[in-house]
Amino acid sequence: MSEPLSFELSRPSAQPPRLPEADPASPGPADVLPAGMLRARPPGLPRLSEPEIMRHYSRMASLNYSISEQFYPLGSCTMKYNPVANEAAAALPGFAGLHPYQDEDTVQGALELMWRLERALCAIVGVERVTLQPAAGAHGEWTALRMIQAYQHSRGEARTEVLVPDSAHGTNPASAALNGFHVVEVKSGADGRLHLADLESKLSPRTAALMLTNPNTLGLFEREILDIAHLVHSAGAMLYYDGANLNAFMGICRPGDMGFDAVHMNLHKTFTTPHGGGGPGAGPVGVKAELVPFLPAPTVERTDGHLTLDFKRPRSIGRVRSFYGNFGMLVRAYTYIVAMGGDGLTQASQDAVLSANYLRKQMEGDLEMPHEGPCMHEFVASARNLSHEGVRALDIAKALLDRDFYAPTIYFPLVVPEAIMVEPTETESKATLDAFARAIKEIVAEARSNPQSLHDEPKNLPVGRLDDVAAARHINSYLQGLSEDPVLRWKAPA
Amino acid sequence: MLDAIGVKSMDELLVDIPRSLRIKELELPAGLSEFETMAEITALAARNRVYPDRLTFRGGGVYRRFVPAAVAAVTSKPEFYTAYTPYQPEASQGTLQTIYEFQTMIAELTSLDVANASLYDGATAVAEAAMMAHIQTDRTEVLVAGYLHPEYLEVLRAFSEGRGIKVRKGSEPSQKTAAVIFQQPDFLGLLTDAEALTEAAHRVGALAIACVDPISLAILKPPGEYGADIAIGEGQQLGLQPSYGGPHVGFIACRRELVRRLPGRLVGAAHDAAGRRGFVLALAAREQHIRREKATSNICTNHSLCALAASVYMTYMGPEGLRQIAEVSFKRAHSLADRLAALPGWELAFPDRQFLNEFPLRVPKAPAVIRKLARKGILGPLDVHRWFRELKGVVTFTCTEVNDPGAMDELLAVLES
Numbered sequence: 001m002s003e004p005l006s007f008e009l010s011r012p013s014a015q016p017p018r019l020p021e022a023d024p025a026s027p028g029p030a031d032v033l034p035a036g037m038l039r040a041r042p043p044g045l046p047r048l049s050e051p052e053i054m055r056h057y058s059r060m061a062s063l064n065y066s067i068s069e070q071f072y073p074l075g076s077c078t079m080k081y082n083p084v085a086n087e088a089a090a091a092l093p094g095f096a097g098l099h100p101y102q103d104e105d106t107v108q109g110a111l112e113l114m115w116r117l118e119r120a121l122c123a124i125v126g127v128e129r130v131t132l133q134p135a136a137g138a139h140g141e142w143t144a145l146r147m148i149q150a151y152q153h154s155r156g157e158a159r160t161e162v163l164v165p166d167s168a169h170g171t172n173p174a175s176a177a178l179n180g181f182h183v184v185e186v187k188s189g190a191d192g193r194l195h196l197a198d199l200e201s202k203l204s205p206r207t208a209a210l211m212l213t214n215p216n217t218l219g220l221f222e223r224e225i226l227d228i229a230h231l232v233h234s235a236g237a238m239l240y241y242d243g244a245n246l247n248a249f250m251g252i253c254r255p256g257d258m259g260f261d262a263v264h265m266n267l268h269k270t271f272t273t274p275h276g277g278g279g280p281g282a283g284p285v286g287v288k289a290e291l292v293p294f295l296p297a298p299t300v301e302r303t304d305g306h307l308t309l310d311f312k313r314p315r316s317i318g319r320v321r322s323f324y325g326n327f328g329m330l331v332r333a334y335t336y337i338v339a340m341g342g343d344g345l346t347q348a349s350q351d352a353v354l355s356a357n358y359l360r361k362q363m364e365g366d367l368e369m370p371h372e373g374p375c376m377h378e379f380v381a382s383a384r385n386l387s388h389e390g391v392r393a394l395d396i397a398k399a400l401l402d403r404d405f406y407a408p409t410i411y412f413p414l415v416v417p418e419a420i421m422v423e424p425t426e427t428e429s430k431a432t433l434d435a436f437a438r439a440i441k442e443i444v445a446e447a448r449s450n451p452q453s454l455h456d457e458p459k460n461l462p463v464g465r466l467d468d469v470a471a472a473r474h475i476n477s478y479l480q481g482l483s484e485d486p487v488l489r490w491k492a493p494a
Numbered sequence: 495m496l497d498a499i500g501v502k503s504m505d506e507l508l509v510d511i512p513r514s515l516r517i518k519e520l521e522l523p524a525g526l527s528e529f530e531t532m533a534e535i536t537a538l539a540a541r542n543r544v545y546p547d548r549l550t551f552r553g554g555g556v557y558r559r560f561v562p563a564a565v566a567a568v569t570s571k572p573e574f575y576t577a578y579t580p581y582q583p584e585a586s587q588g589t590l591q592t593i594y595e596f597q598t599m600i601a602e603l604t605s606l607d608v609a610n611a612s613l614y615d616g617a618t619a620v621a622e623a624a625m626m627a628h629i630q631t632d633r634t635e636v637l638v639a640g641y642l643h644p645e646y647l648e649v650l651r652a653f654s655e656g657r658g659i660k661v662r663k664g665s666e667p668s669q670k671t672a673a674v675i676f677q678q679p680d681f682l683g684l685l686t687d688a689e690a691l692t693e694a695a696h697r698v699g700a701l702a703i704a705c706v707d708p709i710s711l712a713i714l715k716p717p718g719e720y721g722a723d724i725a726i727g728e729g730q731q732l733g734l735q736p737s738y739g740g741p742h743v744g745f746i747a748c749r750r751e752l753v754r755r756l757p758g759r760l761v762g763a764a765h766d767a768a769g770r771r772g773f774v775l776a777l778a779a780r781e782q783h784i785r786r787e788k789a790t791s792n793i794c795t796n797h798s799l800c801a802l803a804a805s806v807y808m809t810y811m812g813p814e815g816l817r818q819i820a821e822v823s824f825k826r827a828h829s830l831a832d833r834l835a836a837l838p839g840w841e842l843a844f845p846d847r848q849f850l851n852e853f854p855l856r857v858p859k860a861p862a863v864i865r866k867l868a869r870k871g872i873l874g875p876l877d878v879h880r881w882f883r884e885l886k887g888v889v890t891f892t893c894t895e896v897n898d899p900g901a902m903d904e905l906l907a908v909l910e911s
Contacts, residue, residue: 002587002770006595006809016814019560020895022825029713029824033848037685039715042813044602053564053809057592061573064588068572074581082576085528090737091566094539100739101554101876102543103868109541110738123521135614135741136795138782146656174782174792178625179656183787221510252508253515268795275578276799277589278611278759280741296652317655319648322555322617322728323739335535341525353507358495374499374507401585409581412783430495461584463772468583471764471776479753487762488608488753488776489598 002462003059007490010046017050044492063462064277065406071432073359075378075409075421076169076217078247078269080352085339086272086332095331100323104308111307114300114324117334118284124345125246125263126256127286133296133325137244140264140283141175141211143320147287147294148209148238148262149179150317154294159208159237165194167218167413169244172211181208188415192218192371194228203235213242214258215376217413217421219356221248229259238262243283246270247425248353248377251346261288271333282329296320351426352377355433359424362437366444367396370416378423380416391447393418395454398465399443402458405436545873548901553852553892554681554876555616555643555728556736559709559819560895562810565733569803579759579795583774590773593761593798596805603711603808604725605718606747611759612801613744613793616728617646620675620705621653622791623724623746626755627673627701628659629790636673639665639691641680642705644881650675665691667698673724677705678714682878682890683852684844689720696721701752708732708745708804710850712813712820717747724748733807734800743800754780757791819895823851827893830902831855834891837909843888852892854878860889863909870908 022028030038048056065072072079090096098107118130134140145162152159162176165186173183184202189195193216203210210232214222222228232239241260247270255263267273268281275281287295297316298309309324340348353376360369360379367381383393397407397420409421424433447454458464477483485491501507508516526534550558569575573588580586593611600609613619624636636659638647647661654661659672667674674695678688692702704717706727717725730742748756754777762776782789811819831853835842843854857863860877867874875889882888893902 002772003591005591005598006805007598014812016812016818017562017810019815019818020822020898021818022822023829023899026825026829028821029850032824032828033685033713036689037715037848039711039713040719042817043599043605043711043716045599045808045811045813045816047812047814048809050562050564050810053806054567056809057568057571057806060588060591061568061571062588063586063591064573064577065582065585066573067576070585072578074578077578079578085532087570087575089532089535089539092536092539093544094536094542096735096737097544098542098738099545099550099552099558099736099873100556101552102545102873106543106868107738109538112541113535113538120522135618135797136793138792138794139614139618142656142792146652149656169794170781170783170786170789171792171794173787174785174789177787177789178653178792180658221508223510223512226512226514249508249511251517251520253511253517257515257517274575274799275795276575276797277577277586277592277802278579278798279795280614280743280797280800281795282741318652319617319645320652321649321740322615322643322645325739326614326741327738328735328741331535335531337522338534339526339528339531342520342522344525345522346520350504354495354499354504357499357501357507361499374501374509376510397582398584401582406585407582458584462587463584463770464766464768466583466764466766466772466774468764468774468776471762471774475753475762475776479750481750486608486750488760489601490594490763 003056003063005490006046006048006056009048009052009056012047014047014049070404070406071428071436072406073408073422073424074406075423076244078423078425080272080425081427082272082274083336086335089335090328090331108307111300113334114330115302115307117330118300120337121265121284121286124250125265125286126254127263128289129292129295130284130286131295132284132330133321134283134285135321135326136279136281137264137266137283138171138175139320140285141171141242142178143296144240144262144264144285145175145179145209146317147291150294151291152208154315159206161206162208163202163210165212167216167415168211169217169242172242192220193222196224196227199228200231203231203237205236207235207237209238209240211240211242213245215245215248218371218380219375219378220371221376225258244269245377248349250349251342252349262291267329267333272336273329273332280326280329282326348426355424355426355428359422359433359437363440366440367420378421380413381420381422382416383418383420386447389447389451391451391454393420396420396443398457399454400439402460403439405439547896548898549871550873551891551893551897551905552873552876554890556739557731557892557894558896559731561733562807564810565803565806568806569799574802575799580775583772587772589798590761592802592805594773596801597761599805599808600745600747603708603716604747605716606725607750608753609745609747610756611761612797613746613758614797615740615742615744616705617649619726619744619746620646621650622757623703623726624650624654624673624675626724626752627703630701630752630755631672633670633672634658635660635662635670636675637667637671638663639674639676640686641682642675642677643681667695667700669698671698671700673701673703675703675705679707679710679850679852682854683849685848692721709816709820712816713824713850723752729804732804734803741797741800743797743804755790758793758796823894826897827851827853830891830893833906851894852890854888854890856887857889860887867908872905872908
């Protein structure tokens with residue numbers, strides 16, 4: 001059950017599609033441009049008919065697990081159901097057909113949507129303004145840190161360090177480094193929460209910001225968040241909220257009230273825009289008043305019901321993306337917020353917390369739970385208790401695939417050995433959670449009785465475990481010039 | 495479920511949240527039925543004006559092109575759009591294989607060795623390429639030659655500032671230059687001497703970064719053949735709707751020597767124990783989830799679904815189809831340019847420069863001309879004076895396969911009236 005590549009299916013005899021034609025008498029590129037500028041050989045694209053193309057992609061689609069068919073408890077990624085109405089909304093010609101350089105008078109509906117989405121996000125996270133420009137969560141992190149940097153420079157401060165907990169998402173230190181900051185790690189305590197004394201010892205006049213997600217990546221609420229905020233602000237630094245875990249508390253509490261100065265949100269997690277196999281997402285950033293002048297330009301402004309784009313923002317950090325962000329994703333997220341309303345979003349977060357705690361309880365006897373509950377919207381288990389049997393988190397993940405579940409996030413956060421990070425979300429039924437817990441129970445039983453069989457899983461998928469070590473070795477040979485097979489692309493057999 | 499957990503109320507699960515932080519409710523309206531929701535959203539959409547494809551002559555980075563129905567038919571398959579980054583390869587072969595095909599097609603199009611799985615857009619692709627050059631050469635200046643898209647330049651500046659990289663405009667690189675960046679064709683639609691700029695970069699040990707229009711590569715010599723080290727670009731024209739500027743897709747390809755510096759995801763071929771071929775995320779050691787602050791970039795999510803659209807588009811077109819699209823656009827644009835330049839007071843802004851299907855004209859009373867066209871339902875040219883002080887009265891027209899000869903007649907009729 002595998003599918004050849006389009007390049008392998010390609011037939012030289014396939015007819016090109018029928019396309020508009022130009023007047024044959026009018027001069028073409030070869031008549032006008034110097035020969036040295038022209039492409040000599042056509043690009044090696046495949047040649048297939050439409051029916052062949054449709055079958056090729058349908059067969060590839062069938063090789064994927066997705067939310068539409070499977071439970072997808074990928075921790076930290078909030079793989080909740082994506083309402084199909086969102087897709088219908090984004091496809092409306094009144095949105096999909098807009099050119100970004102149309103006059104403002106002709107896009108009032110689009111600007112109104114962006115303005116209302118901004119107001120809604122401000123209400124949800126408790127900030128003054130939001131930029132919708134960043135294209136993804138990591139892009140939002142980087143944007144927020146850039147604003148913090150610009151703000152501090154404007155006050156004559158040269159703060160060069162960003163503090164990041166050891167349990168943080170990898171994007172946090174990477175985003176800090178991209179802005180030229182030194183990354184200083186802050187330890188977690190035994191209870192899985194930020195170690196306050198360690199934080200205090202690492203705060204200094206060099207500290208620009210602490211990046212934090214709350215609940216943290218262990219799914220635990222940072223109980224001492226108000227003390228953390230106080231410590232950070234007393235050092236003259238800012239507090240940055242990584243919004244990956246926002247789904248835990250909409251309508252329950254708000255990062256702005258906790259003391260966060262900048263907040264990014266993942267519209268593709270909390271607000272149901274589809275993950276698309278790895279994007280496009282959207283990572284808006286909300287800020288408190290003192291950072292507002294530094295927001296990327298343009299912002300959307302509304303005066304007497306008339307909407308405009310404000311490009312004249314002298315202290316802005318500039319632009320972080322072309323045009324106005326991933327507008328199509330903004331339409332989807334706004335559609336979701338309108339449908340859910342304040343009551344629905346609150347219910348969603350409560351249900352997410354309920355599901356996670358329920359599933360955690362069901363799995364308690366089978367896998368280790370390194371931290372005391374209750375958890376928020378996700379929890380981290382550990383397969384450490386199966387180490388005697390030689391069974392690892394990876395084996396559990398593969399065995400789940402064979403039982404028609406997508407696997408939780410594994411080996412993250414790094415502070416838990418053999419981590420299995422489970423985020424069930426609010427859109428799964430109790431029956432699904434029970435079935436998943438049963439599967440875990442079966443797998444753990446199998447680990448005890450016949451561990452070898454787990455090492456051979458998955459057995460029911462198009463491919464078994466792929467040897468990525470060998471692949472990396474082949475890529476290295478290519479990169480060192482010892483082989484002509486790039487591995488990272490198809491090449492016609494010589 | 496509360497019973498099973500062993501608590502009496504939801505509040506017991508939220509016990510770690512300080513009481514002082516709890517809010518009563520969100521200050522948002524109550525939820526609506528799907529019917530009411532769609533009525534509200536549709537009303538917003540109705541407040542926008544959509545110009546027909548054939549009467550759109552504005553480009554500037556986003557173009558109207560024929561999009562085969564096959565594109566939406568594939569990208570609306572929920573197996574593709576509701577999956578996530580393929581961390582479990584055995585259950586994600588569909589996504590992985592489509593990315594591998596995308597990487598191959600971009601590498602073929604640019605004639606470079608390796609392309610990645612996609613980036614957010616053309617603007618961030620420019621910035622990411624500049625960062626690659628900075629790391630590779632350990633130099634702290636990038637040189638931007640010619641008319642790079644002004645928004646790409648702004649994004650490049652924003653990225654560079656945090657990193658302490660200087661962005662300079664000009665065409666004379668120095669020993670400090672990490673890379674020479676140029677757009678081909680440029681923001682105005684003009685063709686640049688890409689080979690000369692590439693040679694100038696290499697003479698001082700800098701990299702040459704070509705920001706290219708993917709459709710143009712059916713006609714023009716690809717970056718890999720004139721020696722560019724990195725090619726980047728915006729892929730919106732490969733089957734994506736304008737959608738008020740996004741989501742679209744950035745692409746990046748490079749020479750073998752630079753592959754380890756590539757940002758974002760890369761997919762490679764691998765085999766299982768039974769010898770079956772499959773696809774996996776490769777060279778992850780460059781990435782943020784492994785390398786953290788030492789990663790080549792912070793990218794986690796990119797634009798896979800948009801890359802899928804581009805793959806379907808390129809597969810549908812094939813080499814001949816893509817060439818025909820490019821040629822038809824070229825011919826129609828040149829015929830339109832001739833007719834427009836013949837209008838009284840109108841002239842080509844750069845008469846000695848070549849172009850493909852977007853071109854700058856100097857016209858009297860440009861803003862009035864654009865307003866007049868809008869009144870007649872035509873999305874007229876782009877007034878580029880907004881970004882470039884020296885280009886007063888200069889507008890750029892775009893013409894593609896969707897602008898049929900009748901549409902051009904309508905455009906001319908309004909302009910002559």
